[in-house]
Amino acid sequence: MELKIIDGGVCAAKGFKASGTYCGVKNASNGIxxxxxxxxxxxxxxxxxxxxxxxxxxxxxxxxxxxxAPVVVTKNNLAASKGRAKAVIVNSGNAxxxxxxxIRIAEEMCRLTAVALGIAPEEVIVASTGVIGLKxxxxxxxKAVPVLKETLSYEGxxxxxxxxxxxxxxxxxxxxxFTVGGKVCRLGGMAKGSGMIHPNMATTLNFITTDCSxxxxxxxxxxxEIVKITYNCLSVDGDQSTNDTCVLLSNGLAGNETISCExxxxxxxxxxxxxxxxxxxxxLAKDGEGxxxxxxxxxxxxxxxxxxxxxxxxxIRSPLVKCAMFGEDxxxxxxxxxxxxxxxxxxxxxxxxxxxxxxxxxxxxxxxxSLDFSEDTAxxxxxxxxxxxxxxxxxxxxxxxxxxxxxxxDYVKINGDYRS
Amino acid sequence: MELKIIDGGVCAAKGFKASGTYCGVKNASNGIxxxxxxxxxxxxxxxxxxxxxxxxxxxxxxxxxxxxAPVVVTKNNLAASKGRAKAVIVNSGNAxxxxxxxIRIAEEMCRLTAVALGIAPEEVIVASTGVIGLKxxxxxxxKAVPVLKETLSYEGxxxxxxxxxxxxxxxxxxxxxFTVGGKVCRLGGMAKGSGMIHPNMATTLNFITTDCSxxxxxxxxxxxEIVKITYNCLSVDGDQSTNDTCVLLSNGLAGNETISCExxxxxxxxxxxxxxxxxxxxxLAKDGEGxxxxxxxxxxxxxxxxxxxxxxxxxIRSPLVKCAMFGEDxxxxxxxxxxxxxxxxxxxxxxxxxxxxxxxxxxxxxxxxSLDFSEDTAxxxxxxxxxxxxxxxxxxxxxxxxxxxxxxxDYVKINGDYRS
Numbered sequence: 001m002e003l004k005i006i007d008g009g010v011c012a013a014k015g016f017k018a019s020g021t022y023c024g025v026k027n028a029s030n031g032i033x034x035x036x037x038x039x040x041x042x043x044x045x046x047x048x049x050x051x052x053x054x055x056x057x058x059x060x061x062x063x064x065x066x067x068x069a070p071v072v073v074t075k076n077n078l079a080a081s082k083g084r085a086k087a088v089i090v091n092s093g094n095a096x097x098x099x100x101x102x103i104r105i106a107e108e109m110c111r112l113t114a115v116a117l118g119i120a121p122e123e124v125i126v127a128s129t130g131v132i133g134l135k136x137x138x139x140x141x142x143k144a145v146p147v148l149k150e151t152l153s154y155e156g157x158x159x160x161x162x163x164x165x166x167x168x169x170x171x172x173x174x175x176x177x178f179t180v181g182g183k184v185c186r187l188g189g190m191a192k193g194s195g196m197i198h199p200n201m202a203t204t205l206n207f208i209t210t211d212c213s214x215x216x217x218x219x220x221x222x223x224x225e226i227v228k229i230t231y232n233c234l235s236v237d238g239d240q241s242t243n244d245t246c247v248l249l250s251n252g253l254a255g256n257e258t259i260s261c262e263x264x265x266x267x268x269x270x271x272x273x274x275x276x277x278x279x280x281x282x283x284l285a286k287d288g289e290g291x292x293x294x295x296x297x298x299x300x301x302x303x304x305x306x307x308x309x310x311x312x313x314x315x316i317r318s319p320l321v322k323c324a325m326f327g328e329d330x331x332x333x334x335x336x337x338x339x340x341x342x343x344x345x346x347x348x349x350x351x352x353x354x355x356x357x358x359x360x361x362x363x364x365x366x367x368x369x370s371l372d373f374s375e376d377t378a379x380x381x382x383x384x385x386x387x388x389x390x391x392x393x394x395x396x397x398x399x400x401x402x403x404x405x406x407x408x409x410d411y412v413k414i415n416g417d418y419r420s
Numbered sequence: 421m422e423l424k425i426i427d428g429g430v431c432a433a434k435g436f437k438a439s440g441t442y443c444g445v446k447n448a449s450n451g452i453x454x455x456x457x458x459x460x461x462x463x464x465x466x467x468x469x470x471x472x473x474x475x476x477x478x479x480x481x482x483x484x485x486x487x488x489a490p491v492v493v494t495k496n497n498l499a500a501s502k503g504r505a506k507a508v509i510v511n512s513g514n515a516x517x518x519x520x521x522x523i524r525i526a527e528e529m530c531r532l533t534a535v536a537l538g539i540a541p542e543e544v545i546v547a548s549t550g551v552i553g554l555k556x557x558x559x560x561x562x563k564a565v566p567v568l569k570e571t572l573s574y575e576g577x578x579x580x581x582x583x584x585x586x587x588x589x590x591x592x593x594x595x596x597x598f599t600v601g602g603k604v605c606r607l608g609g610m611a612k613g614s615g616m617i618h619p620n621m622a623t624t625l626n627f628i629t630t631d632c633s634x635x636x637x638x639x640x641x642x643x644x645e646i647v648k649i650t651y652n653c654l655s656v657d658g659d660q661s662t663n664d665t666c667v668l669l670s671n672g673l674a675g676n677e678t679i680s681c682e683x684x685x686x687x688x689x690x691x692x693x694x695x696x697x698x699x700x701x702x703x704l705a706k707d708g709e710g711x712x713x714x715x716x717x718x719x720x721x722x723x724x725x726x727x728x729x730x731x732x733x734x735x736i737r738s739p740l741v742k743c744a745m746f747g748e749d750x751x752x753x754x755x756x757x758x759x760x761x762x763x764x765x766x767x768x769x770x771x772x773x774x775x776x777x778x779x780x781x782x783x784x785x786x787x788x789x790s791l792d793f794s795e796d797t798a799x800x801x802x803x804x805x806x807x808x809x810x811x812x813x814x815x816x817x818x819x820x821x822x823x824x825x826x827x828x829x830d831y832v833k834i835n836g837d838y839r840s
Contacts, residue, residue, distance in 0.1 A: 066760030066768045066788070098756050098790050132753025133790030239740045239754070240761040319739070320835055327836025333552025333662075336518050340486025341660040348486045368486070370518050370553030409829045415740055416747025 002178065003275055009157035009173030012188030013211040015052035015253040018156035019148045020044035020163035023140035026093030026130060044163035046141065048148040049088040049207060050117060055249040056213075057085035057125065058220035060227045062244035068095050069102030069136075070126045071245060073110065080122040083216030085249060088125040088207055089113045089145075092166050092192070096128040096136040097242045105136045112142060116149045127205050127245045129166055129192060157190065164192040164205050167414055172283040178212075178272045180265045183256040185212035187272045191280040193236075204284065206231065206246040208276060212269055213252030215260040222270045223248045230277040233309060233402040235317045236288035248273070285403035290410030294386045295325050299339075300399040301352075301392040307344040308400035311391055314342035315402070322407035325387055330355060330378035332364040339391055350394040357384035422598065423695055429577035429593030432608030433631040435472035435673040437572040440464035440579035443560035446513030446550060464583035466561065468568040469508040469627060470537060475669040476633075477505035477545065478640035480647045482664035488515050489522030489556075490546045491665060493530065500542040503636030505669060508545040508627055509533045509565075512586050512612070516548040516556040517662045525556045532562060536569045547625050547665045549586055549612060577610065584612040584625050587834055592703040598632075598692045600685045603676040605632035607692045611700040613656075624704065626651065626666040628696060632689055633672030635680040642690045643668045650697040653729060653822040655737045656708035668693070705823035710830030715745050717809040719759075720819040721772075727764040728820035731811055734762035735822070742827035745807055750775060750798035752784040759811055770814040777804035 011018050022042040059078055061071050078085065089109050096102045110124040128136070151159070161171040175188025193204025214222070227246060252258065259265045286294045297315040302308035315321055318338040324331040332353050340348055353365035359380045364373050381387070431438050442462040479498055481491050498505065509529050516522050530544040548556070571579070581591040595608025613624025634642070647666060672678065679685045706714045717735040722728035735741055738758040744751040752773050760768055773785035779800045784793050801807070 064757065064760040065766055066756050066771070095753070098753055098785065098788060100789055131751070132757060133785070134753075135790075239738050239757065242753075242757050242760060319831075323832055323835030326832060329836065331551070333515070333518055333554075336486050337484065337552060337660070337662050340484040340662060346485055351486070365518065365553070368518060369520055370555075372555075407832055407835075409832050411739075412743055412746060412827055412829050412832065415743030415827075416749065 003272060004177040006175045006177050006186065008175050009161055009188050009190045010049050010207055010209045011154050011157040012175035013186040013209045015211060015251050016049060016209045017152040017154055018047065018049045018160035019151040019153060020047040020156065020159035021144055021147045021151065023144035025091050025137065025140045028137040028140050029094045029134045043165065044159060045093045046091040046144045046148065047160035047163035048113065048152065049160060049209065050152055051086050051249060051251040053251050053253065055085055055251045056216040056219045057083055058216065058223040058248045060223055060246045062241055064240050064242050066098065066242050068097035068128060068243035069106040070096055070128045071243060072103060073106040074125050074127065074245065077110065077122040077124060083220070084123060085125050086119050086123045087113055087117055088247065090127040090164055090205060091141065092129050092164050094128060094130040094134050094136045095132045095243050098133040099135050102136060105138055108138050109141055112145045116145050125247050127243070129164065129205050129243055132242060161190040164190065166192065167289055168192050168287055170287055172280055174276045174279040176272050176275050178268055180212055180256040180268050183254045185210060185254040185256060187212060187276055189276050189280055191284055193284045204241060204244060206280065208248045210250045211252065211254040212250060213254065213256050213258040214250045214269060215258055218259050218261070218266060219248055219250055222266070222273055226270060226273045226277050229400065230274065230281045233313060233400065234281050234285055235313060235402065235404045281403055285405055288405035289414045290408040291405030292408050293325055293406045295389065295404050295406060296401060297389040297391060298399060298401045299391045299393065301394045301396060302398040302400070303396035305398050305400060307346065308398050309402065310342045310344040311339050311346065311393065312400050312402035314338045315389055315391060316404035319407055325382065326406035326408050328379060328382040330364060330375065330382060333370065335389055335391065336365055336368070346393050347395060352392040352394065354390040355381050356388040356390060357381045357386060359384050423692060424597040426595045426597050426606065428595050429581055429608050429610045430469050430627055430629045431574050431577035432595035433606040433629045435631060435671050436469060436629045437574055438467065438469045438576035438580035439568045439571040439573060440467040440576065440583035441564055441567045441571065443564035445511050445557065445560045448557040448560050449514045449554045463585065464579055465513045466511040466564045466568065467580035467583035468533065468572065469580060469629065470572055471506050471669060471671040473671050473673065475505055475671045476636040476639045477503055478636065478643040478668045480643055480666045482661055484660050484662050486518065486662050488517035488548060488663035489526040490516055490548045491663060492523060493526040494545050494547065494665065497530065497542040497544060503640065504543060505545050506539050506543045507533055507537055508667065510547040510584055510625060511561065512549050512584050514548060514550040514554050514556045515552045515663050518553040519555050522556060525558055528558050529561055532565045536565050545667050547663070549584060549625050549663055552662060581610040584610065586612065587709055588612050588707055590707055592700055594696045594699040596692050596695050598688055600632055600676040600688055603674045605630060605674040605676060607632060607696055609696050609700055611704055613704045624661060624664055626700065628668045630670045631672065631674040632670060633674065633676050633678040634670045634689060635678055638679050638681070638686060639668055639670055642686070642693055646690060646693045646697050649820065650694065650701045653733060653820065654701050654705055655733060655822065655824045701823055705825055708825035709834045710828040711825030712828050713745055713826045714806045715809065715824050715826060716821060717811060718819060718821045719811045719813065721813040721815055722818040722820070723816035725818050725820060727766065728818050729822065730762045730764040731759050731766065731813065732820050732822035734758045735809055735811060736824035739827055745802065746826035746828050748799060748802040750784060750795065750802060753790065755809055755811065756785055756788070766813050767815060772812040772814065774810040775801050776808040776810060777801045777806060779804050
């Protein structure tokens with residue numbers, strides 16, 4: 001299952017165009033209208049992705065009961081189109097959630113896009129991210145749609161990836177090339193997200209495109225499986241968003257025989273999807289709000305996948321572990337503590353813990369007991385920017401990894417005054 | 421059910437003596453032995469509570485699978501003594517958890533106390549709090565026990581309450597007087613805890629004493645009921661400790677007829693217990709690590725108690741809500757979001773939200789939608805030191821309250837380097 005990392009993000013796959021522009025939706029939401037016309041002087045805040053031909057489409061969405069209007073409308077559209085879509089419209093700066101008329105606004109975003117592209121409204125995926133509870137103005141979108149259509153390009157991935165950023169400090173794209181049935185396929189994606197990240201069904205906004213031909217049913221199966229071991233193993237702050245959306249579009253332009261059942265081709269496709277989603281997950285963790293370190297927790301020796309995920313994610317979520325990592329303090333009792341309250345049926349007397357980084361690897365707990373380790377070695381390991389915590393349950397042979405970041409002064413600073 | 425607030429903490433009830441001293445257990449754990457003798461020059465780190473006569477005893481403990489050795493030993497003792505106890509020995513500076521020989525050390529603490537007092541080891545409650553995974557030295561305890569015994573006093577409550585503090589900035593005591601069957605009874609307690617607070621069965625260390633006569637069975641029933649709506653509704657950081665212990669001792673010296681079934685007397689007793697535990701809970705929340713504000717979330721209109729508790733606690737736990745409170749930013753979308761992911765079966769379209777403080781009260785969400793509220797009024801409300809968030813589900817008539825604090829730079833600072 002050979003994979004080649006390639007450029008191009010959501011435009012890496014054949015037949016996908018994208019564009020992004022500035023429309024001032026955030027200022028307009030706050031009643032500031034002076035600069036509410038499309039422009040390149042500001043960070044992009046609205047993006048479009050369009051496939052040359054109709055796509056199979058799969059989606060995974062937030063399980064938060066308070067849902068963004070775009071989540072509701074996209075789910076309705078995918079049901080109405082029986083898992084087909086041709087375009088995505090997405091904005092940052094306003095989550096279009098908990099506000100009056102949100103559903104009508106999200107539907108209008110689909111309608112405007114559909115009219116411009118000559119397709120049906122239910123063939124449009126809509127998503128929004130930003131402040132919750134703010135009235136969402138449609139005027140900036142009305143003005144932006146023609147600009148987005150005019151500037152659609154096979155190299156538009158960066159313009160689109162920057163448009164979905166909120167507190168993100170870097171754009172997040174990843175793409176790979178692989179071969180199915182002798183045909184070269186490509187799969188690439190973009191993601192946004194920095195805070196309010198503790199996905200339970202998917203996370204933040206993620207759009208993935210592929211030219212590999214996959215039936216809607218198998219596309220959904222692959223996406224759901226891979227979400228569980230990538231995005232759903234990510235936690236920045238334990239807050240699950242109202243707008244989590246992960247959509248995967250397959251337009252089939254690679255020319256392979258459509259994957260419509262399990263087998264070798266499906267495994268190759270899933271492996272490509274895993275690589276892209278795993279790398280986007282790591283980018284999201286690294287760019288967690290205020291993060292100074294990427295923290296990875298791998299739980300091995302678990303009796304089953306759910307146990308491994310629960311333990312790894314509990315460690316990644318723990319504010320005390322996150323603070324210890326920020327302070328480069330090998331307070332591994334906090335790691336043991338977080339495994340103990342993970343809600344999984346583990347044996348605390350079998351627990352081994354290691355900390356690891358480019359500077360080395362150190363066993364700190366064995367059979368549930370703290371070892372008399374070298375604080376100097378531990379400090380050296382924790383001084384690195386990427387830290388791995390290894391938790392071995394010694395109860396089986398299943399492994400899972402979760403990703404997150406440290407908790408820093410900057411997280412508090414960023415989130416003390418997010419709306420202004 | 422009239423209650424009078426009185427002084428005296430764990431010594432408020434008749435026949436309870438307490439003492440506290442310094443024995444250097446933390447330094448000794450870290451290999452520093454020079455000052456490991458009992459002294460008054462340092463903050464107390466070990467305490468004793470003794471009843472003049474045998475007590476009924478009830479306990480609630482951490483549900484973390486990684487448990488401190490003292491938790492294991494205390495549970496064993498209560499089982500062996502059939503819910504009777506006469507003394508408590510407790511230290512701060514070392515949690516006696518995840519270390520070699522922890523059980524033996526905890527048992528030795530009981531034995532030393534029992535020998536000094538001429539009672540059986542299983543009549544002793546033992547508890548420890550501090551760093552996890554550090555070898556616990558017994559020498560400082562050996563030297564401290566005679567001092568603790570010698571200095572036992574009916575006014576020793578403050579010496580004991582200060583001895584259990586770790587990152588706590590204030591001691592936590594509360595006591596009330598009430599009447600059962602014509603007899604004046606007293607019930608008082610002390611608590612410690614500042615971080616690693618997200619109890620699931622009890623929290624941190626809490627010792628409550630009463631001279632009201634209650635059978636072991638009814639004592640346990642009252643404690644379990646009241647823990648659920650007080651300590652278990654407290655969250656500082658979402659990290660559940662390995663050493664949570666809440667013990668309630670009743671020595672019967674008030675002379676009332678023993679409460680051994682439900683009825684008016686039991687209700688009066690539970691009300692007194694609720695007042696003490698609720699006020700200790702509020703003290704714990706106010707003194708949360710780095711806290712600058714006490715945050716209370718009351719969820720009303722719930723169909724049942726579990727739903728009300730789940731929603732209130734989810735809001736209190738949310739790092740984004742906590743940061744918004746620190747920043748005095750009325751970002752109430754985060755409150756709606758936290759209610760949505762609480763895991764309770766709520767109707768997001770019925771959700772009302774208010775923020776309230778001494779400066780006033782403001783409705784910010786109605787029927788799940790953000791209102792166009794005055795930011796000036798909101799800022800004035802959030803500038804206070806005690807903030808109440810009111811969440812109304814409009815689905816029934818049950819109410820619950822949860823307590824917590826804001827998330828500040830100081831939380832990160834305190835926990836970046838806790839062990840040194």
